[in-house]
Amino acid sequence: MDQPKPDWLKIKFNGEKSREYVEEILRKLFLNTVCEEANCPNIRECFNRKTATFMILGRYCTRNCTFCNVQKKIPLPLDPEEPGHIAEAVKKMNLKYVVITSVTRDDLIDGGAEHFANVIKELKNIGTGIAIEVLIPDFQGNFNALSKVVEAKPDVINHNVETVPRLYPTVRPMAIYKRSLEVLANVKLMNKDILTKSGIMLGFGEKEKEIIEVFIDLRNAGCDFLTIGQYLSPSKHHHPIIEYIHPDIFEKYKRLAIKAGFKDVASAPLVRSSYHAEQMLEGFLQNDKKD
Ligand code: SF4
Numbered sequence: 001m002d003q004p005k006p007d008w009l010k011i012k013f014n015g016e017k018s019r020e021y022v023e024e025i026l027r028k029l030f031l032n033t034v035c036e037e038a039n040c041p042n043i044r045e046c047f048n049r050k051t052a053t054f055m056i057l058g059r060y061c062t063r064n065c066t067f068c069n070v071q072k073k074i075p076l077p078l079d080p081e082e083p084g085h086i087a088e089a090v091k092k093m094n095l096k097y098v099v100i101t102s103v104t105r106d107d108l109i110d111g112g113a114e115h116f117a118n119v120i121k122e123l124k125n126i127g128t129g130i131a132i133e134v135l136i137p138d139f140q141g142n143f144n145a146l147s148k149v150v151e152a153k154p155d156v157i158n159h160n161v162e163t164v165p166r167l168y169p170t171v172r173p174m175a176i177y178k179r180s181l182e183v184l185a186n187v188k189l190m191n192k193d194i195l196t197k198s199g200i201m202l203g204f205g206e207k208e209k210e211i212i213e214v215f216i217d218l219r220n221a222g223c224d225f226l227t228i229g230q231y232l233s234p235s236k237h238h239h240p241i242i243e244y245i246h247p248d249i250f251e252k253y254k255r256l257a258i259k260a261g262f263k264d265v266a267s268a269p270l271v272r273s274s275y276h277a278e279q280m281l282e283g284f285l286q287n288d289k290k291d
Contacts, residue, residue, distance in 0.1 A: 006244050008269055009041075009230065019047040025092050026052070029085040032059050034101045034135075034274075038069045039234055042275055053099040053135070053274045054086050056119060057112040061103035063174040065162070067201065069234035070103055078108075078115055087122040090130065097278035098123055101135035106174075111137060113145035120152035131155045131281055133197070135273055141179045143186050150190040156225070156281060158197040159183045160273055161218065164210035171204055171239060181221045188222040195263075195284065197225035199273045202250075204231055205242035211253065215260040224263045225280050228253055229271035245269065263287075 026033060032055040035043045046052060060073035079085075090098055100119055105112045116134055123132055133156035139145040149157065165177035184196050198218050200211070218226065228250060233241050247269060254267035264280045 003244065006246075008247050009232070009244070019044060022047040022050060022052055022093065025089050029089050030079065031082070031085055031089055032056075034070075037071075040272055041232060041270055042272060046275070050093050051095060051097070051278075052093070053101055054089070054119075055101050055103065056082055056086070057102040057105050057108075057115060059103070062106040063104045063172075065172050065175070066239040067162070067171055067204075067231055067233070069238070075103070075105055075107055078112070083115070083118040083122040086119055087126055090123060091126060095130065096128075097131045097133070097281070099133045099135060099274035099277055101274070102137060104137040104174075106140060110145040110148065111139035111142060113139055113142075113148040117148045117152040120149070120154050124153075131278065133158055133274065133277055133281070135160070136183070138175060138179050138183050141176075141182065143190075146183060146186055147190055150187055150194060153191070154194065156195045156197055156277075157184075157187045158199070158225075158273060159187075160199040161214060163200055163204050164206045164214055166210060167204050167206060181217055184218065184223050185221040192222075195224045195281070196222060197227070197273075197280070198223050199227035199229070201229055201231040202245045202253075203241050203243050204239065212256060212260075215257050215262075219261045224284070226257050226262045226265045226267075227271050227273055227275070228257070228265065228267035229275075230269040 033052045034055040035052050037055055058075045059071060060075045061070045064072050102112055120132055123130055132154040134154045135158040136149060159180060161180045163171045168177055187194055187196050200214060230245055231241060250267045254265045257265040263284050
């Protein structure tokens with residue numbers, strides 16, 4: 001797309017004082033973040049708020065989503081120290097809300113589910129009432145694997161559908177839309193108290209009707225929270241940006257998604273899966289108390 005980036009996507013941010021602090025902790029503990037690997041536009045803001053989304057199961061993914069900046073290489077063996085290192089970083093950063101995501105490891109029998117559970121257990125052992133959100137892969141539809149994560153009882157389980165089903169062949173070729181819905185639905189079947197969340201990006205050429213159908217499909221899968229953001233291409237080798245969506249359209253989709261029944265929706269050009277994730281849970285718990 002030759003169109004210049006619109007103003008609403010230009011980030012004005014000053015002050016890097018805490019960023020180095022966060023980066024130093026991450027490097028000392030051999031930890032990865034999706035913030036850095038995916039070149040997230042919000043990294044400066046989040047690192048300065050001393051928050052980050054930890055990426056586990058290594059830096060190399062077995063899939064080839066065309067929007068994603070994560071490296072596609074033969075993955076390395078899992079680091080058994082990683083769960084402990086994440087707990088250490090969380091203590092050092094004094095985080096109250098932790099988001100854990102991962103690459104997809106189709107090379108592992110359980111897709112890394114046990115490792116996710118170990119990270120959650122380590123975080124719960126810190127014992128300061130940290131809220132935990134995990135952004136999981138689809139474990140290739142292996143629901144025994146999924147149950148390991150559910151049994152570890154994170155507060156929120158997030159699994160992104162990313163885009164509308166018609167575009168899966170070009171955007172998420174190794175994923176299956178229906179399978180992703182089943183992952184979310186099965187979390188609720190396994191434990192209805194766990195909040196579920198999903199996310200889509202706009203700008204791949206999807207139509208409004210298709211987006212609303214995704215809202216309905218996610219609600220039918222019992223999904224509680226939704227994030228909607230603008231796709232930004234990491235490089236010219238990645239999926240092109242077909243359209244820059246105006247902030248007013250994001251507002252309209254927020255209203256439509258709330259109407260569809262989501263408990264909360266974050267919808268704006270720079271919204272990402274875990275951007276201000278803690279506010280969604282806090283907002284829900286406050287409302288829940290009122291009821
Ligand atoms: S599965 Fe996740 S990490 Fe892997 S390429 Fe797709 S979006 Fe990126």
